[in-house]
Amino acid sequence: MAECSGPRFLLNMLVAKEENKIIMAETSKEFIEVLFSLMTMPIARVASLTRNCTPGDIGCVSNLYESVEELDTRYLQDYKFLDILINPRSAAEIYCENLKLNLIGNGSHEYYVCDDTECNAISYYNIGTCQCGEKLKYKASNGPNSKLYPDEKDGILKSTAQFMITDDFKVMPVAMADRNLLNEFEKYGKIEEKTIAIGREEVLKLLECSLRSRTPLSETFLNQSNEKSSNELLDMNDGLVRVNSTHKLYDLWKKRTDIRLKIVFDKVNNIALYAVVNEDFVNQLSTFLTFPLGYAFSQFTCSSFSGCLGNLYNSILETDINLFTCDKRKDALVNPKLAPGLTYNSCLVGIQEATILSDCASLFRDLSAKKRLTKWRSDKGARNWPAKVFEGVIKGPATFLVMDDLEVKPFSPISVKLLVDKLMVPFRDLAEREVILDEDKAMHLLAASLASKHALTATFLRKDTNVHCFDFLRNLLEGKGNGFKAC
Template identity: 35%
Template sequence: MAEKKAALNEDLENVITLKALVDMGNNKVIFVESDGDFIDVIFSFLTMPMGRIVRLACKSSVPVEIGCMRNLYQSIAQFNVHKFRSVACGLMLLLPCNAADCQCKNLKLKIDKDVPTRYLLCSDGCFLSYYRDIRCPSCGSLFSRGTDFPVDNTQVGGVFVKGQPRLIITDDLQVISPVSALSICLFSKLGVTDSKFTEELTFNMGVQEALNLLMHSFVSKTPLTEILLKNEQIPSLGDVHSSQGISIHSQMHGDTIDEEEKNISLKLVVSKSKKIVCYAEAQEDFFNLLCSFLTLPLGFILEKMQNVSWKGCLGQLYKSVEDFDEQYLKSNFHKELLVNPKLAPGFRYEKTLLGIEETSFYYVKSKLTTDKSCIPDNTSAESVKLNVVDPKSHEDRDESAQGFLKGPATFTVTDNLVVRPLSLILEMSVLQELKVPFTDIEDHIVHVGKREALLLLVASFVGDSALTNTFIRGLGEPKQEQ
């Protein structure tokens, strides 16, 4: 087997070296070998909030559409700041904080480093804020003193992976230990029958390539081939078909969650002949739910759709972490950061339909951490826990207010999640674009509980007909309010 070297267009001072076994006949990466630095980078994808991923996608040279998420992101970006409960609310959605930031600051390749999260302590050190020039609710001082974000002592020897193991990553981002690879006859499983047609190439992966790898992983089963061998034709994510919507409904992991009162309602305008949702009219509580999608870490979404068929391969990455041999991970805490990621403190929408929790910050020996194992045995967690000022309520004196938006307000929401304050012009243009006459539409009132919220999240992620796939193809025909 011949060996060649290949270099990507990247500053060699900040790269990770990958050894790839390449099928030269088909111009395809079979798998790569790398140490823990690369594994940490791809595992970190699972911790990234969707708002930051979509922001990177908007700036990237790789034109990837992630379902309806870009439309939702751009709708929020265009909103008048006065529509939000505080100035911070818009920043929370467009640049949400990563609850695993303590760990991800130590990655060798940081694909999301342009606008790092800031951490500010009040003068008494009793409250933490992400944003400047607001007053501490306890001591009344302005948050203006930024803390240098520390590296806690759990960071020695890697970020998520212990030490520097040599692991195998397949083209569709399955991560396999060498021992497991031998036991499952990896070569034959991956279609390698003759070593004469394979070559070993060495690549240097930098920040831009790592970012492109993430973007390709949303829409391709072969992202390593496309990035390393420059086969970069980007497939379109497209829309899920009708049968796919039923698949989301019947297979979605976690669909046995107990129902709670469905207290979010919206009016759907449906085409009777096409059986699609043309648009919806909704109150601020529904839009708040949509906004919260951008605060969610990628791993949380993937956990909810493990059995959903879609074009990307990030589900393979998630499953690899879930099944990963614990001897290679630093601790169960680090595994939980990836397979059961939480929100940064202060980012949870109060109507907890999605069932995600917030993490907690602890201030131990002048270091900020989310890892309880850093707390000395003779110290209680509560005594070092830092309270976080709710960013959503900085300028809102209404103690009963919830979410990111001021109310009452009504919005027009299209099937692909373009959102505007109630707009008859937008509604007319949607009907014209869909070629749906007035005689073909009817109104339906639907209600959203936990089940519908999770279905809507998945539908928003995998296709561009989120409302249709949630309320018609996923749940059956919408029931009209009597």
């Protein structure tokens, strides 16, 4: 690995030489804390941190991120929304500030408080008004040098905890090494011990690999090739399997309106080429960037994704609560929520907004000399609603073109013609279908954006899609093929 400055972590690995595979690694709690914190990382930050990683892309989120990043600001309700979407804050950022390597924080430590002394709402953002109708008037800084900055030096896990991690990202305390795990060693030939020091660069490579590979440790540290294409949609015949379809209906005031869109597809191979949508669909898509990564894994089975980061999520679920410095740390990882102030009024996905720092509420009682908050959302009887809501980041009326891989651009007949010509799909093979994005489809679209390069196809079209055929067309456009082959 390349030399780099910054924090380093030691991994003591068992390597199967003949198979060129890392069986497992022992490491300290500091490294595992960094991995656990990935569950609270906003999807936009995942796309930003891994945009230069090679090989492969992570589903469609890179395309979505770059499309929003390049979107003309005249389509935005407020120019400030651009930074919120491409650089969102994490609801759990305060728990990650003192980790040995903090990948979560975006550098902001500002909070805004509602002007209503009975509301007690706090937001990370000063856009719009509180849900109660009052302005988010009072500002507080909560940086490392602030008196309001909480003492979180202990991090997420207790200092004496030691862990093992397998090649497929299953994490367990060393005390849980049982006979079944030790029997795994018998499957391999020569095994050697190897200790390496890794830093930020390697951790980011691990993140990228864990989202598309079943062997991220071996691929990162042994240059093992990934046999499964990241473009292949897993479980096409079974679909994306939801495991948690219920959520608290605390937000009955939200306007859940289904969205209609038109899909244009190759009817021979049943592959979506593009969708013609209005601003409401792009609003739904763009808010995905503010979601914590772990939310998708909390809602779908591990098998719904091409990588093995879901194994890490399940490991957190199974880790003894006594190994955490506080039960709220574990809850922040397994039930990740939106940062306060990010609730989108018409969002079809039932993700909840965090109630800000309920265990540190006393730190914010003197946010302004003009105002004292005597009640907090965590108190009995406090109003249980998000700090504020917005009606969407995209200004309408507007029409957009959304590709199968979630590239978004303003609609143009010329762009449509050029796209169809480049994909070399005969006009006679084109068909249109009006589809509806409801709550269930929105959840599947979120998962597909992380699991597949064909998010529209996976969400709206039949399960017998010939994905390999479409991949060939894409490769041909990129100069990787020399002719058409039968699909």
